Amino acid sequence: MNAHKLWLTLALLACLHTFTNGQTYQKRLALIIGNSSYQHGGSLRNPVNDARAMAGTLQSMGFEVMKYEDLSSNDMKRVINEFGKRLAGNDVGLFYYAGHGIQHKGANYMIPVEANLQNEEQIEFDCVSADRVVSFMETAKAKVNVIIMDACRNNPFERSWRRSTNGNGLAMMNAPSGTLIAYATAPGTTAADGDGVNGLYTSAILKYIKDESLTLEQVFKKVRTEVEERSGRMQIPWETTSLKGEDFYVARGIKPVKQQQAVVERVNV
Template identity: 55%
Template sequence: MIDRYQLTKDILALADSTPLSKVDIAPIIEKYSVDLELEQQRSLRVTIMAILRELRENKEIDFYDGNFMITASQGGVFFGNGGMIRSTHKRQTEIEKNNVMASPKVVSGPKKIQLSTRRNILDGFLITRVSWNGNLDQPSFLSRLYDLASLPSFDTRYKTAGEDIHKHTVMNDDWPEEWIFTDERFNLLHAGDKEFLDFLCMTLHPTVRQNNEELTTLLEIYTNNLKRDGFTLDKTGEIAGRPIFSPVELSAVKPITTTTTTTTTTTTIRPEIRKALVIGCSLYQHANPLVNPLNDANGMEAILKTLGFEVTKKIDPTQKELKIIIDDFGNELKGSDVGLFYFAGHGVQVKGLNYLIPVDANLTTEKLVEYDCVEAARILAHMEDARTSVNLMILDACRNNPFERSWGRGIGLRGLATMNAPKGSLIAYSTAPGNTASDGSGNNGLYTEALLNHINGKGSQVYTMFQKVRLEVMEKSKEEQIPWESTSLTADFYFNR
């Protein structure tokens, strides 16, 4: 398992004298890649880039061990070594001022496309494993948009960006796929809208992309996310019968006019507002940790973003934190069209009620459940109050109760109880009521693994999607685990229409 804490310290040690955008991650990758398999090495690179991105954007990262701290306190990112606390943001500003480069930089234009939208699209590349550069090597792709000979190298051995990028992406292949989004020379997470959209259109260009399945996948990810900020990509031409796409700015609402012989009617359609709360509980303080909920929650967060959801995620919440984030999510749901709650971790039923077990619960007796846990109905009440058209609750929380032995309970009360789904809701359980689910032997729990495989299926109605999940889980578990749904949906719903 990657030690993110130590990894962050090593990155900050390099950043103390070098701009974050210039940090050479090759030595760190080499250090941490020992004995890692290929997939684990990929995960390492993704983690490194995520840390760099968080530091660059002053996101909150909390660690403290007596002589080292990083926190977003008072809007700045701080860290300390040897007991001395300093602002990395101020420090980086000083470093970058001293490293002003005479070579031309990419100029940012106006920005309407939100950072969250850009991140969702980045996550789409990572989840689908479709490369942004398609059939071309990365320098060849970028040379179609930028003059790489006039951009600086961040590797002191070379003079130009072209040489630098060729070395690290073609010859060594030691940069992660998503480096282009955070590299200061291109800075796609913060570049002007035109630059960002031109980049996306180039990823679809016939010279770059000849695989129709990849083309369809990327186009869906782009349009699902861009429409929230008033943009789409339309076909504007062809080369040898293959489409060329260009960006189109939409109005806030798109009028649709229908005409009859006697009247003209105008209606408006706005993008569907989708919001999700994703919870993963792995590191239980008074029970053995679960291996997969962290990966399950991260996987769900990433794929839901590609499907147009605004996602709030919390890992390893205490009871107090879980209650607060559920209540906050309930307030944010108001005015939305679709609400989704996902929980991976331990859950238990007591007297016919289902409870989600937070990481600080110490359930020495069954009576403590209502005091140390959070009733699942709490989120359903918020969803009902928000009056969203579609509400989805997904509970991968039917694993064995780690406190059961001390309660002296019978096997008949294992797993979760059936809940009545309020109007417009669907509740999905990882296994049938009264049974327990497998935490899985891979990177994800058995149920969530199947969910991730099918949730973005094109044109798959929600009932059909969960049916596919059920069949996969039954097959892999030899029918020992049978996922279950309870529903009162009043409208059709597609994750990916």
Template identity: 45%
Template sequence: MKRLKLEKWIGFIVSGLLFFFISFPILSIDEVYKKKYALVIGIKDYPFAPLRNPLHDSKDMTDTLRKLGFKVKMMKNVTKKQFEVAIRDFGRKLVKTKGVGLFYYSGHGVQYNGKNFLIPVDAKIEKEYDIEYEGVNLARLLSEMEHADNRLNIIILDACRSNPYSRFFRDGEARGLAPISGNPSGTIIAYSTSPNNVANDGYGKNGLYTQELLKYMRVPGKKIEDVFKDVRISVKKLSNGRQTPWETTSLEGDFYFVPIDDVQFLAAGGNLIYPTSINGKWGYKDKYNNMIIPPQFAAAEPFVDGLARVKVNDINYGYIDRSGRMIVKPYLQLFFEGLAFVKINRKYGYINKEGKIMIQPKFDMAGIFSEGMASVKINDKYGYIDRNGNVVIQPKYDWADIFSEGLAGVKINDKIGYIDVRGHFVIPPKFEYASSFSKGEALVKMNNSWGSINKNGNVTYWKSMDY
């Protein structure tokens, strides 16, 4: 009888264990890493200091993450309440799934008393200590991730742009984000520039940091640490050393945005190749480790739309196709509106993406195209040309910015004003500093005071520095 009871109890225990393992399977690291969730936030339309790139950055990051298998919630121009609710909900999602968590933010971010704050669109900051009440403390996100106790968290902060609130700080400095110590285990935090420094918003579709990150995230077989390392090297070079991205990490395992054997990222016919370095020279391999394009370049970037940018010497870049054939000869800069300025025999002209010269090199200096026009320097003065190379605004300025929302800042006699597309002054030259217009407003400086103006030149906000 006792033996039967014992066998009965053993049967119950075995059945229970079988039910547990069938109902609640133990996930391998690979299976956990397949559960990937991202919260992407971009804030551009700040009333006082609008930014150029965050909405483009967040949209492109969302598209890329979804292609990489993440489930993404994207939000733009969020208020403080919306921001904090989103962080809370994101934390709850990670608690339930135990998967990979990724948080990406593009917008203003500042440090105060050694703490980092992300600035929501409705922040009203008029005093230094307002930041603590109006901003979103990054520690809230870290706390949610630590509570989730998941295997891996990635935090990407393209939030170190010039601090628009520096005039409210007692020392007047425009500090970027502060380094964070004591990260939750399994966390990597990536900053667009080094601690306590600031980065530029950029003039292209994306900010420089996000632009490069989007490229290297898609390279197969790269560990996440190597992705950020490549981004750091590229951004530092493209910014001439003015911007150096930074990371802190407490990762314990390996994570790949694109695993080398992930079939969903194979191009048609398995024609996926990626950059690799051998003895200081770069070439391209396929997923089977076959060398497709021999190492010959000083640097190489991933293929995008069938073309890859390669560095052929210390300063010159070109574009190659998948066979290694140079499609765009190595003397180009970045493309804007389909054209890039090039320097040939000490003169500047423009080429298209096929490498064909569209505007002959004849200018002393050249800027990027924006809204169909580019600034050029002729006989020590700046004017504007159209996409055909015709001078549409005569060269008479000491400096000329890009056109944005129909207006461009130009300098005469050390003062900056704004002209329209016909070259007529809409806002007279009276500023010591003037940014491009964004969302109908521009940041300006006059008589040691900062403020914002609208497109009629009327002040929308002003703050004297005399205190």
């Protein structure tokens, strides 16, 4: 082998080494919250189980995962703020919430475990706005943002109110540039908690999100089809999206997970 061919071979090997040693891997951060043990609104079976399953799956797919269970309003705000601060510099940001949620004046709120909503006016003060997450994602400007809201259950407090809210389930949210927002069911409708270990919606996500042949949007199309069929058309998942550029494959571009890497898990913060 002459010197020129040797130089070309070494250059090619160097490029291959660079490619396989992480410079093309995506930096991914996920915040997972599951609220099940409601003090006043009635406990839910699935959210904590769903959060644990989602955290484990995403961690295996190269996400740095922040997972929390059964949070108060102050704790929810604090971990969302921490997530917002850490998002900058990541290629992919993902937020997943399972638990009670409610819409109020066209905005969506996640209900913390200690909430005791005696009237509709308390929602803005005692619950946590989903717009808080959207705002942090807009500021961080990751290439791809994903918000998954498995929070379309019936309002557990409404029966004690003097008047009912204007609409069940969650409201449609505008997806900022580069963002996909996914709902367990169509805006303004509700979904049951479910009888299995995991909820119907999250189970379908876990099934398809690891498929390397599917883009992010195709994952949720598959999820919608499966949930619709299994629920007898009683639950139809929904998305709003403003994704741009090249197709994003969640199961590709994954940095190998080191043995010492662990999910950040705190039941009480």
